Amino acid sequence: MPRPLRSENLQGTLDLLVLKTLAARGALHGYAISTHIQQVSDDFLRVEEGSLYPALHRIEGLGWISSEWSTSSTNRRVKLYSLTAAGRRQLEIEQKRWDELTLAVKKVLECYG
Template identity: 65%
Template sequence: MAKTDLQGTLDLLVLKTLAHSGSLHGYGIVLHIQSVSNELLRVEEGSLYPALHRMEQSCWIESKWATSETNRRAKYYKLTAKGRMQLQQAEESFDQLVKGVRAVLRYA
């Protein structure tokens, strides 16, 4: 069984957001996660941008500069084929984490 921890959850949320939405800038990713989670999840910029940089270095995402809807230059991110494979692994790993937590909660 793969080791799972909560630290990888941000990666999972970002990868899933990009898989669903296509190309988004960082703030768009934040807004999507907040909206879909009914404001239960908030991603701080101090966590997001290092994660995006790490995922780009891992070739899970790629980026390009473009003009945003507010006429500003923004870096847009999109999922790569390698990122799709990572997303699948991350979802499976997260499912295992949830199973483990449920088992402990039922037992305790």
């Protein structure tokens, strides 16, 4: 199995992964976002707290997500993050950019066999 990619190798894709996760799963706390990304990627993508929480704070500042404090099933206070309408629009933009980027990279790689 390939070596897992850590969040420092995910520059430019972390926003997309967070937005897509929240769109698919609804409101989640940070650890659940990180765990979801890791599980869905078969443990290939790993998002550490040191990358995730600054990204969540920045994305919230842009208005793409909102947060509210809640109580977990284990009676702990957790901050739940939700996608906003602006976040849904941004997700479409980010997804399109990702599709264009991967297509362009694929063309270059296939050009040279």
